[in-house]
Amino acid sequence: MTQATPAPGETGMGDFEEIQQFYARHMQALDAGDADSWARTLTDGVVFSQNIRPAPRRGRDIVTSRMKETCGDLAARGVTRRHWLGMLDVQPRDERTVDARCYVLVIETPAGGKAAIRASTVCSDVLVHIDGEWLLSSREILHDGTP
Amino acid sequence: MSLPAGLYLSVQRFYAAHMQLLDAGAAEEWADTFTEDGEFVQDKDNGLPRRGRQAIADRMRNAVDRQSGTGVVSRHWIGMLALDPRPDGSVRTDYYALVVRTPRGGGADLHLSTVCQDLLVPDTDSWLVRRRSVSHDGRA
Numbered sequence: 001m002t003q004a005t006p007a008p009g010e011t012g013m014g015d016f017e018e019i020q021q022f023y024a025r026h027m028q029a030l031d032a033g034d035a036d037s038w039a040r041t042l043t044d045g046v047v048f049s050q051n052i053r054p055a056p057r058r059g060r061d062i063v064t065s066r067m068k069e070t071c072g073d074l075a076a077r078g079v080t081r082r083h084w085l086g087m088l089d090v091q092p093r094d095e096r097t098v099d100a101r102c103y104v105l106v107i108e109t110p111a112g113g114k115a116a117i118r119a120s121t122v123c124s125d126v127l128v129h130i131d132g133e134w135l136l137s138s139r140e141i142l143h144d145g146t147p
Numbered sequence: 148m149s150l151p152a153g154l155y156l157s158v159q160r161f162y163a164a165h166m167q168l169l170d171a172g173a174a175e176e177w178a179d180t181f182t183e184d185g186e187f188v189q190d191k192d193n194g195l196p197r198r199g200r201q202a203i204a205d206r207m208r209n210a211v212d213r214q215s216g217t218g219v220v221s222r223h224w225i226g227m228l229a230l231d232p233r234p235d236g237s238v239r240t241d242y243y244a245l246v247v248r249t250p251r252g253g254g255a256d257l258h259l260s261t262v263c264q265d266l267l268v269p270d271t272d273s274w275l276v277r278r279r280s281v282s283h284d285g286r287a
Contacts, residue, residue, distance in 0.1 A: 014150075018155075020155060020228070021155060024228050024229035024241070027227055031262075080284040082243055083227075084226050084245070086226060109260050109284035111285055112286075114257075114285070115245070115259055115260035117257060132149070
């Protein structure tokens with residue numbers, strides 16, 4: 001099957017498929033508590049910010065360390081968390097950078113309990129393409145229903 | 148890592164058609180999207196696999212018939228799909244599946260969250276499931 005070559009500045013179909021694959025692996029690693037694999041989907045200088053937190057977290061090590069704490073807390077409480085991403089809109093910034101905005105539902109199932117939607121969020125991400133891989137450079141998380 | 152052109156969309160389309168058959172209660176047609184020697188294992192069955200298309204169809208027919216008596220409608224949502232294509236043309240998939248249930252006259256509710264892994268083999272311009280394993284979140 002041939003694909004039309006995207007015009008400069010357009011996100012090609014191949015890129016869009018690969019970005020979906022990137023997000024699948026990124027969230028699977030997060031939800032499995034696989035910190036090493038998750039860290040490999042981030043740039044060195046990755047920045048995470050949330051509208052419900054005052055200050056951003058900067059740098060892969062700090063962000064990954066916080067992730068491990070969160071995953072440990074969930075495991076200790078017997079809760080399985082899944083991040084469901086959809087409604088993905090990708091807009092290229094330049095040849096190797098895209099803005100990716102998506103909805104993310106956080107679904108949690110307590111041990112022996114029932115799955116429920118825990119949060120509805122919007123993620124505004126910047127992804128960069130380095131050495132054949134997409135990496136997360138920055139993320140702003142907006143929690144629906146918060147001031 | 149680059150995926151072969153069109154592979155991701157092809158697998159997404161397969162799963163959409165596959166789950167619509169399941170949710171429509173078309174157990175036999177759904178089972179035909181497994182290979183003859185297909186295998187289906189769920190952790191809630193204590194890891195006991197269903198082997199072969201007929202066994203898979205029979206079990207799903209039982210589940211469909213039980214549910215149709217209750218008036219509950221189930222919808223399977225698939226997402227977070229990641230592919231691992233193999234040199235022999237098969238594709239290992241890792242994905243999440245949610246089951247949303249709506250009782251007759253009632254409101255839709257999230258019933259179940261699962262994580263799944265398949266081995267798909269090419270079949271003309273689509274796919275067949277050679278192996279599926281389903282793990283239910285929250286199993287105590």
